[in-house]
Amino acid sequence: MRFDIIEYSESFGTAGQLKPSTMPEIVFAGRSNVGKSSLINKLFNRKNLARVSSVPGKTVTINFYKGDGAVFADLPGYGYAKRNDSEKKRWASLMESYFRTGRDIRLVILLVDMRHPPTKDDITMLDYLRDNGYNFAIALTKSDKLNKTETLNRREALKGELSAYGNCEKIEFSSVTGLGADRLKEIIEKSLQ
Numbered sequence: 515m516r517f518d519i520i521e522y523s524e525s526f527g528t529a530g531q532l533k534p535s536t537m538p539e540i541v542f543a544g545r546s547n548v549g550k551s552s553l554i555n556k557l558f559n560r561k562n563l564a565r566v567s568s569v570p571g572k573t574v575t576i577n578f579y580k581g582d583g584a585v586f587a588d589l590p591g592y593g594y595a596k597r598n599d600s601e602k603k604r605w606a607s608l609m610e611s612y613f614r615t616g617r618d619i620r621l622v623i624l625l626v627d628m629r630h631p632p633t634k635d636d637i638t639m640l641d642y643l644r645d646n647g648y649n650f651a652i653a654l655t656k657s658d659k660l661n662k663t664e665t666l667n668r669r670e671a672l673k674g675e676l677s678a679y680g681n682c683e684k685i686e687f688s689s690v691t692g693l694g695a696d697r698l699k700e701i702i703e704k705s706l707q
Contacts, residue, residue: 515703516582520558523585525575528604529611532576537585538618540702544625545635546591549655552689553625554579554588557698564588574601576612584620584706587612592635613646621649621705623698628654628668628686631675640679651683651701652676658688 526532542550551564563579577588589612590605613619622643626632632640643650660668665686676684683701687694 515584515699515706517558517699520560520563520579520581520586522563523578523580525577527575527608529607532608532611532615534615535585535617535619537580538583538620538706539585539587540705541587541589541619541622542625543589543622543639544591544653544655545627545633548591548625548627549689550588550591550625553623553653553655553687553698554586556689556692556695574605576608584702592639613642619648621651621702623651623653623701625653625655625687628657628672629659629664631671640676644679644682649705651685651698652679653685653687653694653698655687655689657686657693658690 524533542554544550554564555561558579558581564577574590576590579586579588589609592605592609624636624639624643626636640650640652654672657665672684683697685694685697685701687698
C-alpha cells in the first residue's frame with residue numbers, strides 16, 4: 515500500500531449524512547486532544563492533511579480520507595467535558611450509526627495518551643471494540659514527552675491497565691520522532707489483505 519497517496523474526501527456531522535461504505539475502512543478513534551490529527555499527518559507524511567488544533571473537542575465530524583485501496587475515518591474525539599448535552603447526544607448517535615451500519619471496518623486504531631492511565635472513556639471504547647469483535651490496535655501517543663524512567667514506569671503500569679486486551683497490538687507512538695509509524699503502517703497493510 516502506498517501511504518503517499520491520500521486525499522481528504524468528505525465530512526459528516528450527523529448520522530443521517532453518513533454515506534454507505536464502499537471500500538475497506540481504517541478508523542482512528544480516541545479522546546479529544548490525544549493527537550489523532552498529528553498521528554494521521556505523520557502516518558501519511560503530510561503537514562496539514564488533518565487539521566491540528568490546540569483547542570480540545572474541535573473535531574465534531576467524522577472526517578474521511580481516501581487512500582490507496584482504503585478509506586481512513588477520523589472519528590470525533592470523545593470525553594470532552596465542555597460539550598453540552600445535545601452535542602453529546604449528536605456525537606453518540608453519529609458513533610452508533612457509524613459502527614452499526616454494516617461498514618467494512620478492517621481496523622480501529624485507538625489512540626491513548628501514554629503519559630496517563632487510560633480514561634474511563636478509553637476503557638469503554640476498548641470494551642466496545644473487543645465485545646463487538648472489531649480488529650483493533652492501541653497507539654500510545656505522546657511517548658516522546660516521557661523520559662526513560664517515566665517510559666519504563668508507564669510500560670509496566672500499562673501491562674495491568676490494558677491486561678483485558680492482551681492480544682491486541684500496543685504501539686508506542688510519537689508524531690515528533692515518528693516512533694511507531696512504520697509498525698502502524700504494517701498493521702494497516704495486514705488488515706487490508
